[in-house]
Amino acid sequence: MEFFRIKHDIPFMSWGKYTTTISLLTFVLAVFFLVTKGLNLGVDFTGGTVMEVSYAQTADINKIRDTLIKLGMSDASVQNFGTSRDVMIRLPAKPDMSSAKLSERVIASLKEEDKTAEIRRVEFVGPQVGKELVENGALALLVVSLGIVAYLAMRFEWKFGVSGIIANLHDVVIILGFFAFFQWEFSLTVLAAILAILGYSVNESVVVFDRIRENFRRMRKASVEQVINNAITRTMSRTIITHGSTQMVVVSMLFFGGEALHYFALALTIGILFGIYSSVLVASPLLMLLGVSREDIVRPEKKEEAEALP
């Protein structure tokens, strides 16, 4: 079986105008939603309390809300979580009440209402911890980006490093844009997914760059554009198959991973889809824009016999 039967190199580079427009548009949209709507930050970052309560029968959300209002927690949010019997309660951080007391009081009142209420999970994060997690997350993002640029610059050339990381940060911004637009909860695990995606989708660029380097050595007569087009075309099937395989696992996580892994898997899905797009249609045009040339890769004194073109 062979999915991709491509006779000639696909002229990806000549689509530069369109792809750049699409990228810019999605990027601007993502930034727009990030600015206007903002991220729906989870309790990890904002501080506060999250409780997951499970009932024997369908949970009566309104009753739970009333109970909380009676406790003086009108700012609590109550919603179903996964099934109709599971409820998630979010309480914003309160400086005047310790977390220990807060969750205990809620549990006690809920149990009074309905004896079957069972606590599945309580998470409390103090405001100072939340702030640190934000700082550490931003720092991790920075270190990963710099590390990747440095590695690509060392292994290839600085133009490759720069275009690789721009393409992938573009993915990150788009993932964040999705999270802002749909107001999906942005938690620590989602951050982990984004950083993993950053490392993973750089793979994609690396594979293409590898081919470009090889082609520069082999295709002596070809123009830069031809070299890049050939590299992309010849790695196409690998790109699709690899990402397809990774996506199979991620889909399996979406279906079987439950609520806890839901947004993690969603972030990965968006990351994988845009990862394909950006490494092919963003990184390479950027590379051309930065003026990559054969001399960047092939040292003039090193003369190899050019192989025949396929």
Add this chain to the structure above:
Amino acid sequence: MNRYPSWKYVIIAVSILLGLIYTLPNFFGESPAVQISPLRTTAKADTALLQRVEDALKQANLATTGMFLEEGGIKARFADTDVQIKARDTLQSVLGNGYMVALNLLPNSPQWLTSIGALPMYLGLDLRGGVHFMLQVDMKGATAKALDRFSADIRGSLREKKIPYSGLDKRGSQIIVKFRNSESRAQAESEIRKTYADLNVREDNVGSEFHLTATLKPEAHKLIQDSAVQQNITTLRNRVNELGVAEPIIQQAGADRVVVQLPGVQDTAKAKDILGRTATLEVRMVDEEHDLSAALRGQIPFGAELYTERGGGPLLVKKQVVLTGDRINDAQAGFDNNNQPAVHLNLDNNGARIFRQLTKDNVGKRMAILLIEKNQAEVITAPVIREEIGGGRVQISGRMTTEEARDVALLLRAGALAAPMDIIEERTVGPSLGADNIARGFNSTLYGFAAIAVFMTIYYVVFGFISVVALGVNLLLLIGLLSIMQATLTLPGMAAIALTIGMAIDANVLINERIRDELRAGMQPQAAINSGYERAFGTILDSNITTLIAGIALFAFGTGPVKGFAVVLCLGILTSIFSAVVVSRGMVNLMYGNRRKLDRIPIGQVWKPATEKR
């Protein structure tokens, strides 16, 4: 020809074997157990204790499925959790306070596996259920407490040396001693300088008064804070032992934070209560010289405080502390002569001496026993001293419930916290959610793997199957490695296992595509295999290193669950390079490497542009 030297095959075989052995314990599961360990160093876990445990269980008609004597304790396995809980209660009441009886889970793997150190993966709290707390030590509180101690000591020294002073105040981080003349101040100054090396002393003249201001030296300040954290950790450890938790983790995190993890704890409210409490005991005298009714109107006399006795009326208590909880050797809950719940205290030598002197000097007067919790003092009881009490045995009874008596005894026994602590992060996972999470992580990996296996075998035929086997080896090695390292496996960690599967196949896809490419270019099969593997290797290395960079950064900056994700991701990258490149190549070499005439290899249809006909 594609042949591996035999040492390479040996390496592959040995690593697969090791992976198998160390992965094995994960399949046996765990059974409920009770762990018994002596709390004091004087008591030993020996065959006598084993006999006692055995007898107690037999008497209660509770069957064990295995019992072991280990260094530091006895572990007994049970068929189900009902028997386990009954056994815990039975043993706790038979053995008493000297032993910790905790619920635990023991791996069911056979003895020979355990003896070579093959254990199941160490599950994080989100998978096994339990509580995670991060506590912040209140450093201001630690300093304030130290200053209190210094003030009391300075008072004592001045009195001992008969140096007259007119007052002693604590203002912020300063202790101010007031004198009537400069001679006594000079005397006091030299005395304080001599005795208290940790204090800086400065002279001040305020109006007609002669002041002496003492402040903590910076190095002493730091020392106090460090030792406050250390003492709090020790106290927490004592308290957790009293709670009966198997395998608790209590460690310092940063300058002023402590992380406490209690796996399997169900009663989180109780755990929080016991951990956070800063109970200590103070014995003071009741002020009977001043007018109580005036004090009730708001005119509280100098050097006294107004309190309400538990279940009784208001009373004035002198500020001066005679005896503190530090002097307590042991505390036990019990009953007094009237069959009321009571706490029996056993004081150390010094405490016993002070207490005897106190009771001897004050026969007929009332003393007050105060319980201080979270900076709030409560008079538990204020009895009239009937006679001199020697021997250091004190009984406190004052309208408490049995439960309260037990908690107070526990807190006094475990020692006081050097400084108050606040819970700044809490993560509680119920046991049912933990089990669900394991199932979710397992299913994600299973179905993801199955989907990839089906696809790869259809698309790349035999080479696809080889890739799938290599992927299986990768999973085996990863789980074996995690089991050997006993790294904490969390739900994000399980997600990372699944993700590793999805990402590791990339290497094999790269290789297989390369081989097809070379075949398409007209290369001979053997040469195509060789060049496919060689050429893909550079790319595989590059692409994995970028992911490794992300993994390491996540490990460095991540906390808790994210760290678990990072560990698995990094290990998974390492095992995947090995299995995808070395193991799959080994299999290919074994199957095809020796064939002299290899016309075509089953890697699926290799399509060539129509212009070149085969």
